[in-house]
Amino acid sequence: MASKKATTIIEKFVTKKKEPDPKDKVHKAELLLTAYMAEHDMPFSQAEHLFPLLKKMFPECDVAQKMTLKKTKASYVMQDGIAWEESHEIAKICQENKFSLLIDESTDVSVSQILAVVVRFFDSKKAKVTDALLDVVEVDDGSADSLYKAVKGLLEEKNIPLCNIIWFASDNCSAMLGSINGFQALLKKDVPSVFVLECICHSFALCASHACAQLPSYLGQFLRDICCYFSRSSKRLHQFQLIQDIIHTPKHRMLKLSQTRWLSRGKVISRILEQWDALLLFFQEMKTESVKLNGAAEIYSDEKSRHKTHAIISKLCSK
Template sequence: MSAEIYFSLFVAEHNLPFLVADHLTPLTKVMFPDSHIAQSYSCARTKATAIITHALAPSLRNMVNDKCRSEPFSILCDGGNDMTDHKYFTVLVRYWCNRNNQAMTRFLAMPICSIATAQNLFDALSTVFEERNLPWENVIGFASDTANVMVGARNSVLSRIGEKQPRMFSLGCLCNLAHLVGAAVLKSLPISVDVLLIDVFTTSNIVLRDGKNFCDPS
């Protein structure tokens, strides 16, 4: 049973399709014919799915909940922009793990929030806290993109969280800030980057086809 649990964890960790499990069971019997464990191993996609959804996921979820109930943690949020009927609001938490002696980032929840107003996003986050019995007093940090709906001073998710926990530290996503800076720089260029890359690729192919060294000025 432990081998089946380890393999199911492997499938979940690397985001593999459950169909992989159908091929592993007969493969182990061929690869390890002298192993009693391999010959008795049986974990196809149905069992792997059941192990992940009904055993591993609840156990890991409870572990994260217990950690957030008892110790300080930070929230990391990001709203989805998928072109579908439902848009998801991803919520991660980050806390210190004494066992691993390092800060850990873990998935908390992904509620549906199709209309991403500040109130709707906060309500979705508040519902997650209520369902899991998480105290706002343990929240010490908040990180998200720098959109006004997330971190605006007066009407945002951050301002509403601040009413629950005023001693919280907030930080805008550095990747989002770098993206905004890069987008602003691209607007000032006289030519599109896409066009420039196509020209470089086309020119290099022409030069190489003529038998000349593209890097040789002569």
């Protein structure tokens, strides 16, 4: 009798581990796979083929056999499950802490204007400053008044006080940074202490653009011609790679000068300087092929006598 009483007393202090519900295992697997697809930019339509494949690969796994995740459910799990939970968690942090506001508007594939609202805050759990997407809202137009109403309405909906905003940043368009009717002017009326910062990359790009405008116009054409000359012919590229091997130059391709990618000009120039010896040797060899490159030999001789080596390659590329 004593031993039975002792056993009963011990059992009160020992908690038995409950077996996890099989449904919870299936739901967890579906959540993890949906998050994986979103993290790696996989279209949800691939779920139609991925999960039947998993069932064939793991016939002995009960979890794989019970998963019923397809593109409609995957989209629902991401948008109304994972995304909603993360947005709710970020909103709770912004309700209790100071944060910075970063916004930018764009047009999606359905030709609807959308506004991305990003917040920057100190994450006490990770002990570092974190940038997170708070939400994406659709706006009627790109005017400052419409954008401000959309952001203010979003913050009010999530119970985030405007006074918690300590810093605001955006691109340098007048709708955002106009001193009278811009977004930042409307924000300062509600939060006078907010610090406004223009986009540094945009400012640097404008400075670089104005500086390049003072240079001869043929230099810009020269940068574009270098890439175009090799991009149109696999034979030319192969011949250039052989010269790179001979002089032990890194096998890097010529970069394209893009007007829409800020500060791309510096990378293009650095690549040309890196490959300068190989480029010079390549066009010196090509000058003898006057049939393939009309007047290449004459152009090379004429320009070399004037010590305009950069113009040599530019004119040869234009042939």
